[in-house]
Amino acid sequence: MKVRHHISEEMLLDYAAGTLSEGWSIAVASHLALCPTCRNHLSAMEGAAGALLDKISVSDDFGDSWDRFRTRLKEKATDPEAAAPGDSVRTVPPGTPSAVLPEPLRSYVGSDVDGLKWRALGRGAYQIRIPTSDPSTQVRLLRIPAGKPVPEHTHRGRELTLVLSGSFRDGDELFERGDMEEADDELLHTPVATEGEDCICLAVTEAPLKFTSWIVRMIQPILKI
Structure with missing residues (x-):
């Protein structure tokens, strides 16, 4: 398995800083369990953050300090000498090879996919909230039947979609296990x-989808989608 579509650097940085809400964090953590590239990137970010914190002087003038810190952290994370192996504050374990659902997602739903109770959405599609x-x-969780489309839609905010099994095409792009698609209101x-x-x-949204079909x-x- 080779992951080709990764979490954005901005969201990964927010995850490393602990500023992501629970829903987005579930998606990011599940992607990290399947993607060694992003795990290494996260480790570099955390190592760079620790090194930078050691150099920060105490000041009463915070101003735009967080924005400047994020900029410096990005620069450090791309520097091969910024963080040595093992400097990570915390690690994200890889997914269990035989499991479809990685942790922490599997703990949220109580089992792997074979033990789940799906709710029908119509046309052979199912979901679990x-x-x-x-x-x-x-x-x-969404289960889309092989060869079938999701009705045309855009978004009223951000959406993250992580492939756990099978694959889907969106235009010219193929998304397979471990791949993450990030969408917003500019994408139809x-x-x-x-x-x-x-x-x-696994799909995480901050607002209901905006379908073009009046029937949907x-x-x-x-359906509460």
């Missing part, structure tokens, strides 16, 4: 699950 204490996001798209295997994804919009309150 994942409860969290984060009112700013909605977290769910119709993702299509590839043939041969249902596509299981009519039943959207019932």
Whole structure:
């Protein structure tokens, strides 16, 4: 498995700083469990942050200090000498090879996919809403039948979609296990699950999707998507 679509540097930096809300953090942590590249990037960020904190002098003038700190952290994270191996404040374990759902996602739903109870969305698609204490996001598992599209839609905010099993195409891009797609209100798209295997994804949104089909919009309150 080779992950080709990664979490954005900005979101990974917020995760490292502990400023992401629970919903987004579940998506990022699950991606990290499947992506050694982003785990190494996170380790470099955390090591660079620790080194920078040791050099920061105490001052009463905070001003734009957080923005300047983030800029310096980005610069340090891309410097091969900024953080030595093992400097990471915390580590994210890789996913269990035999499990479809990585931790911490598997603990949220109570089992791997074989033990889950899916709710029908229609046209062979299913979902599982994942409860969290984060009112700013909605977290769910989606299962899209092989070869079938998600109805055309855009977004009323940010959406993260992490592929856990199978794959889907969005335009010319192919998203497979471990790949993360980040979308916003500027993207109008119709993702299509590839043939041969249902596509299981983790999706995190901050607002309901905006579908172009009036039929889908009519039943959207019932489906709660």
